[in-house]
Structure formats: structure tokens, C-alpha cells
Amino acid sequence: MYKEPKGLNLSEIDKEILQFWEEHKIFEKSVEQRDADNAYVFYEGPPSANGKPGIHHVMARTIKDIFCRFQSMSGKRVERKGGWDTHGLPIELKVESELGITKEDIGKKISVDDYNKACRETVMRYKDLWDDITRKMGYWVDLDDPYITYKNSYIESVWWLLKQLYDKDMLYKGYTIQPYSPAAGTGLSSHELNMPGAYKDIKDVSAIAQFKVKGTENEYFLAWTTTPWTLPSNTALTVGANIDYVKVDGYNRYTGERTQVILAKDRMAAYFTEANPDLKPEEVKAGNKPIPYIAIVAEMKGSELEGMEYEQLLPYVVPEKPAFKVLVGDFVTTEDGTGIVHTAPTFGADDFRIAQKYDIPPLMVKDEFGNPGPLVDKQGRFVEEVTDFAGRYVKDYGQEEERSVDEDIVIKLKQENKLFHSEKYVHSYPHCWRTDRPVLYYPLDSWFIKASSAKDRMFELNKTINWKPASTGEGRFGKWLENLQDWNLSRSRYWGIPLPIWRTEDGRQAKCIGSVEDLGKEIEKANAALGLDQTVPADLHRPYIDEITLVADDGTLMKRELDLIDVWFDSGSMPYAQWHYPFENQEKFKNSFPADFIAEGVDQTRGWFYTLHAIATMVFDSVAYKNVVSNGLVLDKDGRKMSKRLGNAVDPFETIKNYGADATRWYMISNAQPWDNLKFDLDGIDEVRRKFFGTLYNTYSFFALYANIDKFEYKEAEVPLDQRPEIDRWIISLLNTLVKEVGAEYANYEPTNATRKVMNFVDAHLSNWYVRLCRRRFWRGDYTEDKIAAYQTLYTCLSTIAKLMAPVSPFFSDWLYRNLNEATAKENHESVHLADFPKADEALIDKALEQRMDYAQRISSLVLSLRKKERMRVRQPLQKILLPVLDEDFQKQVEGVKDLVLAEVNIKEIEYLSDTTGILKKRIKPNFKTLGRRLGKNMKAAAQIIGKMGQEDIAQIESTNSYQLSINGDTYELTVDDFEITTDDIPGWQVANDGPLTVALDVTITDELLAEGMARELVNRIQNIRKSKDFNVTDNISVQLERHAEVTPAVEQFGDYIKAETLATSLELVDTVENGEELELPDEVKVNIKVKQLT
């Protein structure tokens, strides 16, 4: 027996199937039944369980699940080791806020030990919720034995990787310009800088300084700054290559000295009024307003300025290499300032980079160990070398001063004829969120991976990766690789993987530890040298690891560099660290690297996708993954980002509970390409449920209803295909085409196309054509071979569809598959997920047949539309339709499906109209594809000429297969192929067209047709009565009907037909019906009838 549930309830199916999977270990079996030598390697990008799962996680995981399931069904062994990302700033910040502490309190109010314990507890806080959503959404991943990034074994593998890089000389200590809070004494992450309220409007003194061009008396570059305190650190000026610059002759407004200043032409208007050859110095000393000038004495492009030298503005410190040159940079604009950018490599990120590019040194002073540092110390004060301002804070850090350093510097510049202009300037400036004091951009020590040296190789290897979509790989990712900077590994935090590097205090000697064993050996050495009793800590995290002291080869004490490493390195290490490679599982690793497939959100492009790729390239000279799908964002239905604040976040648990996991998954995949952003609309899920799952469910229950009545259990031998009716062969052909295409789409990482094709098949072909046209085969007559063929055909379709849809909708497909298979035991798989993905049988694909049926569908549709136009009920049989014949083959094709069409539209015959009848009217159009290329400019004229052709011209072209076309003196020899000739009108008839198809309908109704029409009406009414009286489908009846001029002929001529259709054993015409009911028939005919149930 097939199950016949009362209605479609996807949530119930979810529950039932989940229980089944768990009880029968279907996931485990689906992996284990496949050969280990035939693996498809998947890497799970580790989520962080310290936040609740969102609907976008359902999206990302659906994509992962689809391809793993597909490959698994296709015969691959697909192990899916789960993982958890456990380190990182978000976790630390969460713990800080829950404990009500700040970073400064760590190690003071709370020990590092306790703090890290708190992190470790927090990090898995929502693990249960994650496990729950994983289960409910049907995502198959092994969560019993996941990799966890805080485990010692994981850390050890990461250390090993770092050691490989260290040995390749790819780890170095340098500095970068980072946001730094002198008040808090700590660097700030970009996350902290983006906290609300961090940027505040403040009023600063801005200055335009005059940098004297080397070798001139009075020529100056003008450069603007809002941070005059960085001027002593200036070592370069930067201009834009294509910006126009001018040299302006005039006077300094403060000193009255004659000067020639260089600035961007576009910025002139901001500082100068008009030219005045007779200008006096007094006229410019009036104040801060724009001033007049004498004349523009020269113009040049920025590129012409490149390499020019100037004199140091404030010579407190001498640079170690040649400096004070004009550079060209692409970041220069003329929106503010002078179009010339003051460049201080120690205090600006742009400055740092451009200076590096030109080998311009930063201004540095040496500390007690001879290590270089900037002119401002970590408290935000000028170092003593800056004599005039030594010890003064460069920004407001609570000191009470009459004038700021900026103001004093401006005064000094004024006095020395080095200032062009100064004014107060309001701008938004970042502040430390803890101390509320201004942030400085400050050079901070960091450990780097020399990723830039592997840039070319990464770029090369990237070309071998199959990106979905391709543009992310070539564009976003490729461009990023092209401009790759070194990877800043350092994080000054507590909860993360400690950098395994120990250094001597002077920084001259260092050791990188690559394993626990190494560490043990080094500890022994140190113990011996220093007389200590250290052991390898049980937990490799801080603070225990910090307590370990090692010794250099010459016996000097070494301390661990206190940094942690970037968490992105953690997750990028997972291909190795998940197996504790190389300390364990060498074989396992070898068989699972690189991955065949990974998938994450597009926001991981420069995150996980990059770190995986970078580490694999640098350490193993290999890609880490061969195929990668990056999905877009899940937005709300209006296209806005989902957020708690807006209250538009969709709860994945609610959604799955209300709509079922399958409808949710199917909607997400079918609605838009996964790499496009998804506007997530619950109504869309509902539509998918009704339209697709509802239709498929209806088809199944239709099948189940009749198969149960007939006890069809697929026990009979397969009816040979050539003995099945055309329509069976057609749907089987289409099914095989579908199998072929859907398999290819999955294999090609195109899930959206796969789902759309399945939907189209189920809706347009299987349900609305095959089942609709074949209904009678299921309900009528005996258990004949034709009926068995129908059952077998529909069964095959349903069972195959279950397999095709299984990767996307694992629950419903399994429900469907098992309902079918349990009744027939046709296959020995207990779940669809243990079955093999169908393979198309090319021999069953009959393109001519598909074409034929397509004609049938389209002709039927045209006839129905004509009936509609003519107000002809479908129940009223009509004599014939007229069909112009396109070519001989066409007529043959249509003949093949004639019966289907005639039955479908209730017509008696098709009359073919060929040319010879002479009543067709043809239309001619040029074939633009063939002609356009040949005619070129004459195409337009040709189209006009061809458009004006009459029936005779067309007839001639068709008979002679040639035409001479002359345009503007050129003559072209054309053949029939150069035209598109169609028949779209039959004079005197109502016609309908669809592309090349044209149909006319004969609406003449003879008495006999009328009687037959009435007979059909009667059948319909009697059936309604049967139904309204709840008769059994198999009950026989007897019928009494009143005589009536319109009704009597129908009963007389078509009585047997009526009886057969309604299972009536008798049909009597009587003068009056006792206790009957009134029937309303077309044309206002009313008669009484009595229907009796016979048992």
C-alpha cells in the first residue's frame, strides 16, 4: 500500500524523516557505503558558536549540503568534518562586556587565566542552538568529532605552519601605521574604530606649510595638514600625476616676503583672489581671507614635479637615507588643501606605503637598545630630539595647556617664513571608545607574513580554481591578490593562538617553535642554562605560555613575543590542523588535500578564502580548494540588510517550523542564483510550497489513490517501452533529458538551474500534461497492460524526481522515495540518500517525440484560446481544426500526436492545409542572421523591399529557391534560407498563432455535434450528483431523465456513452421523474433527473 496522507504538511514530514535518519544512521551509511579511494573532499568553514545562527547560515549551509549530497549520491565518499572557530576579538569583546571590564583590566582586575577561561566557556554558548538548526535544516555534517581551534592539537599544527614560514624567511617583524590610543596605551582594531560615537567633530588648527624648493631663493611647495604636529616628521610630498599645478608669484601674508608658491591649479581659487601686477606686500597682510597675487608664472603636470627635492621643513632629526622629494601617488585629490600632500611615513598609512615604494625613509630616533621609533612616544609626547616641543603631548590628553602644540608649531612656522596660511578647521576625527581621547595613527610593531613575496604564485594558482561566480575569482579575489600587502599577523589580545616566537630583549636573536616537542627541548635547554624547573604547559594559551623563558644559542634570555596571531590564520590552517597534521593522520591529510569543494558567503573572499589559499600556496605550493561557491547576502524582502536593530531579521527556527526545511531550502536556491543577493520573502517560500511541493504532492497522491485501488506494486514485468503509448515514451524521454541536464547542472555547481528545471518538469509536463491527459488510463477499465504501463511510467517519473531533488530538499524527497519504494520494494535502498543519482539513458531520449509533443501542447493551447474567443465550451465537440502545414515533416509529426490533441480540445479531425490548396496567406521576412552579414549597410533597404513582397513573389521564391535582390546597384543572389516565410493567416477564418504555428477552428455545429455536446453535459451533471451524494467511485447507478427536445437526442444517440462514463446500468427517458432533482444545462435548458445508487 502507498501512504495516502490527508494533506501536505512539510513540517510533519521533516520530523518523521529526521527521526528515521537518526534511527537508521542514514548519514553515516551514506558516507560509509562509498569507497574511500573515491573521495570528494569538502572543507567545512568553521562557524563561531558564540552567536545565534541566522537565516543566512541556512543559505550558506544549504549550498554546502547540496553538492555534498549530490556527490555522495553520485558515488563519492564525502566526509564532512565539522568545525568550530573559537578565538577572536568578537568573543573577547563579548566577555569583556559581560564581565564589565575593559582590556586594561585584564591581568589586573581579572587574571589572564580566568579571563581565558571565561572566553572558553562563552565560545560554545550557542552550540546547542547550532546543532539544532543543523539538524532541523537537514544539513549533514559530522558534529560528533569536530575540529576546534582552541585545542592544543590544533594550535600545534598552526605552530608547525608558522615555523615552515619562519624557516622560509617569510615571518618578519616590522611596523605598520595603525590606530593607536596613547591614553589607553593600546592599538585599536578597525572594529573598535567603527564603534558608534568613535568619530567626533573636533576643531583643529590646520596649516599650509611652505616647503622650499631646493636650490631656489624663494620658491615653495604648499602642502596642507590638519595635524601640524606631524610636520617635524615630514620626509616627502606627494602630488597627483595628472593634476595641473601652477607657480604663483606673490607675497607671504605673514612676513610680506616675495614668494613663488606651487599648488594645484584647481585649488587657486581657495587662496587667491585676482592677479595684480602692481601688488604691494601690505595688501596681502590683511588677514586670512584669499589674497591677491602678482601673476601665474608657470604651469605643469604633477608628473613633471616627480623627483624634485626640497629643504627639510623642521630639521630636528636627520633621516638615514636621502629624503625630501616629490612623489606621485594615486590618492591625491584636489578637493581640499593644495593638491600637494604632506607625507610623514610614521603617522599615515598612505604615507607609509608611498614612502616605502619610493624608498623614502621615515624620520626615526633610536631608543636605548638602538631600536628605531617615531618622533612621538607611546604616551603621545614629542621625544627629546624635537627640542622646541620635547615632552609635550601632540593632542589633548588631559594636559592643561594655554596653547596646543599644533598652535605653537604654527607660530614657529610663521616666524620662519614657512607658513602660507593657517586656520581653524572642523573635521571628524576618530576617538578611543574607552578613553574618549583622540586616536593617533602610529607606527606599531607587528609580526608579518611576507605574503607579497608569494603574490605571483598565488595569482597563478588562483587561475586554476573554479570560482562560482567566476567574477569573484577573477575580479574581487584576483585584484586583491594583485595588490597584495604583507599579512599582519599580530594581535595584542589574550584569547587566541600565541605567536610561538621567543626573542632576546635586544631583538637580535629569535626562535620560532614548531611543535610541542621542540618546545620541550628548548625548555630543557633553558632549564639547564638558567637552573629553572619549567615544563611544557598543559594549555598552550596565555598566560601559561608567556611564563616560559628560553635561551638563545649564546645563552641570552629569551621572552615570548606577547602577540597572538590573527584568527584568520586559525581558520586558514584547518586543512592541516583539523587532522593535527603533520603530527598525526598523515595519510588522512594526503587524501583530503586540497579540497574539491568549499562554499561560504562572499564576505569571506578576503577572509577564509584568502587565508586558505595563502597558507596552501606559501607552505605547500598548492591550491587549498578546486571549486568554490561564494554566495551573496540574505537581505530582507525590501532589499535591506537584516539586523537586530531594524527588527527585520528572519528567525531560521521559526521559518523552518512554519514552512518546512525543504520549502525554505528550495526557495533559497531556486529563487535567484546563490551568488546574487537574496531578497528573502516568506511569501516566496509559501509560493514554492504551493506551486512545486503541492503539485508534486498532488501528483503523488493521485498515483497512490489509484495504485492502491488496482494494487499496483510494480510486480509485473516492465512493459517494453515500444509497447507503451506515445505519451509514456514522451514523458520518459523528457525525464531522461531532465536527468541529463540536472546532473550536469549539479556537477557544474549551478543549483539554481537544476531546481528550475525540475520545477518546470513537474509542473508543466508531468502534472499538467502527462497526468491530466492520462487520468482516464488510471481510473477506467480493467487492469490492462496499458494501465500497468501508465503506472510504471508515472512511478518511474516520481521515483526519479525524488532522486533529482534529493540534494536540495532532502526531507520531502526521502518521504516520496520511501513511500514509493516501500510499497514496491523495487530498490534495496532504505533512503533516497543511499540511492544512486540517476543516469540518463540516451536511448530513451527521442528529440523528435519531444518536438511532437511540444507541437501538441502548443496546438492544444491555440485551440483552447480560439474556443475562448468564440465562446465555445470545451464540452461542445467541434468538427475540425485547420492547420497549415509548414513542411512534410511537420505533418508527420502532428499526425503522431493527433489523437492526444483531438481528445484534449474535443475536436473530431484535423484538416491540413498545404500550399496546393491556394487559400493560405503567407508572410515573408528577411532572415537577418544570414543576410545581415552579407548585405551590411544595404540590410535596411533589403528589409523594406522584402516587406513589400506579395503572395506571388513568395510563391516564386519558394518554387525556384532563388531571388535576385538589387540594391543601390549591388545584386545579391538569395535562396529560400535567406527568408523566413510563415503562414499566419487563413482568409475567412479566425486564427491563432504561436511562433510558426497557426491554427483555425471550424465552429459549425451540426445536430449530431450538438447532441454529443449535450451528452457530455449530462455526464458531467451526473458525475456531480454522484460526487455530491458521496457515492463510491466504483458504485453502479440507475438514471431516470425527463424527455426534452434538446436532451432526448443526446440520450438516444449517446446513451451508451453516458452509461459507460457514469457507471450507469440503466438510463431511461421518462415523461415525468418522481422525486427527482432539477438539472441546469446550457442554453437555459432545465430537466428533472433521478439518480439511484445500486449496491
Add this chain to the structure above:
RNA sequence: AGUCUCGUAGCUCAGCCGGUUAGAGCGCUACACUGAUAAUGUAGAGGUCGGCGGUUCAAGUCCGCCCGAGACUACCA
């Protein structure tokens, strides 16, 4: 600011190498059908294919610029 994606009917999306009536589903309206019935069919309304310019005989499709939405990265001297 750079890089990338997207912009086609009220909504969600197709539209292949450029080729002449720009499609589907949903929604809406009307009609039909009724042994799949909380299903189905047919028809109608609804489009300056984001804008401007270019290439071409021909542009929704190729190129450039601009506008709008979004993502990432960097930053504002």
C-alpha cells in the same frame, strides 16, 4: 576612493555567439473546466530593458561615462 556584483512587468526572476512581436511564475481582472478539486486551463491589463553617448546594417545583449542599490578593502593629507 578602489575593486566586484546587481538594476528587464506591481513583486521575484529568465533572456545562449548582438538578429526584428522582450518571456515565465506570482499578484490583479474576467471567463472556463470540474473523477488531482484548498487543484487546473484560457484570456486581459501591465515594459522608454536605470540614464546618456558610442560601435554596428542591427543593441536588453558589446564599449565608455553617469545615476541608484549592495558587498569588500583602504582611507580622508
